[in-house]
Amino acid sequence: MAYRQVIGATGEEFVARHLTSHGYTIVERNWRIRGGEIDLIAVAPNGKIIFVEVKTRSSNKFGDPLEAITPAKAARLQRLALGWLSTHSRFGSDYRIDCAAVLLLPSGEIKLDYRQAVL
Numbered sequence: 001m002a003y004r005q006v007i008g009a010t011g012e013e014f015v016a017r018h019l020t021s022h023g024y025t026i027v028e029r030n031w032r033i034r035g036g037e038i039d040l041i042a043v044a045p046n047g048k049i050i051f052v053e054v055k056t057r058s059s060n061k062f063g064d065p066l067e068a069i070t071p072a073k074a075a076r077l078q079r080l081a082l083g084w085l086s087t088h089s090r091f092g093s094d095y096r097i098d099c100a101a102v103l104l105l106p107s108g109e110i111k112l113d114y115r116q117a118v119l
Contacts, residue, residue, distance in 0.1 A: 007056050007057070007058055007104065008054070008056050010056065010102075010104060011054050011055070011056025011100070011102035011104070012029065012030075012039050012040060012054045012056070014102055014110055014112065015039075015040060015052060015054050015100045015102060015112070015114070016029070016040055016042075018100075018112060018114065019040070019042050019050075019052070022045075023044070023045040024042040024043065024044055024045065024050065025042060025043045026040060026041070026042050027041050027042060027043055028040070028041040028084075029041075031080075031084060033080070033083055033087075035076065035079055035080060035083065036076050036077075036079075036080050037080070038051050038052075038053070038077070038080050038081065038084060039052055039053055039054040040052040040054060041084060047094070048093075048094045048095060048096060049085070049090065049093055049094070049095040049096075050095070050096055050097075050098055051077065051080070051081045051084070051095065051096070051097045051098070052097075052098045052099070052100055053069060053073075053077055053097070053098070053099045053100070054099075054100045054102060055068050055069065055099070055100070055101050055102070056101075056102040056103075056104065057101075057102070057103055057104070058103075058104045058106075059103075060103065064101060064113075065101035065102065065103065065113075066099055066101045066113065066115070069099055069118075074118075074119050077097055077119060078097065078119055081095060081097055096116065096117045096119075097117070097118060097119040098114065098115060098116050098117065098118060099114075099115050099118045100112060100113070100114045100115070101113040101114075101115075
């Protein structure tokens with residue numbers, strides 16, 4: 001696995017553990033269709049479906065990880081969420097799209113900036 005893939009997988013695993021520790025159930029990881037990929041799909045304790053975009057960085061050298069979510073990326077996430085709902089016979093279900101910025105520090109510390117309902 002390439003370095004960037006390891007960084008991404010580490011961030012996704014950290015966010016998945018964060019969500020499960022708050023009562024969420026992870027139902028899919030890296031769900032992919034022709035139009036792109038959703039990093040994590042979870043169900044909240046209240047039954048709401050949560051689509052999570054995870055951005056992981058090993059430094060802020062290139063800016064905050066959440067800055068990588070451009071308007072085009074946001075539109076793609078919306079289309080992907082609707083695609084998942086449709087293909088899983090959940091169209092019309094209550095859902096939201098969250099974003100998680102994970103920063104892996106040289107000290108081994110991991111910082112999380114989790115934003116709910118960004119779209």
